[in-house]
Amino acid sequence: MKHEAFVKGLTEILYKQEKISKDEANSLAEAFKGSAKEYFDDFLLDEGIVEKDDLLPALAEYYQVPAFDTVGFFFDHSLLRMFPKGFLFNRAVIPMVRDENMLVVVASNPNDEALLEEIGNSVSYDIRFNVGIRQDIMNAVEEYYAQSLSGPVFEENMSQTREAREGEIEEEKEVNELAHEIYDKDE
Secondary structure, three states: OHHHHHHHHHHHHHHHOOOOOHHHHHHHHHHHHOOOOOOHHHHHHHOOOOOHHHHHHHHHHHHOOOEOOOOOOOOOHHHHOOOOHHHHHHHOEEEEEEEOOEEEEEEOOOOOHHHHHHHHOOOOOEEEEEEOOHHHHHHHHHHHHHHHOOHHHHHHHHHHHHHHHHHHHHHHHHHHHHHHHHHHHHO
């Protein structure tokens, strides 16, 4: 049911933004049902119905979060290392930037209710979502892991991962101690 709501909602937005015709809008849901594509946004791009530059703003309007084009963006390796590759790839999410206690994550489906909890299993930051193109996010994850698993870069990344994780553990200890102090004062 949610999938149908997404197809209908995104189709309406694309029509309203004059990216597709009324005839296309009326036939998209049926065409998508008959396709082998699992995701509607992949279907729209692969069939040439819309361009990425048109799809991103429509996704932003649908999800009510900012859009972000991951192509060509240099992602912070220490942020990617906080998550397992399989999680990032399968959920089509990628951490973009950290600002103190806030982590901005680009996701292909920022409204996925389980996603926030799953991200919370790896980090304790407040999460803010941006929306991106599923395939572009997956390509960025693959590109990062392909580069980081080769030769001296891999060894350097492993060393940085250990150092980053140790620093994060220290930060979390300090935050927990502060929280306990505040809690103890309130009692």
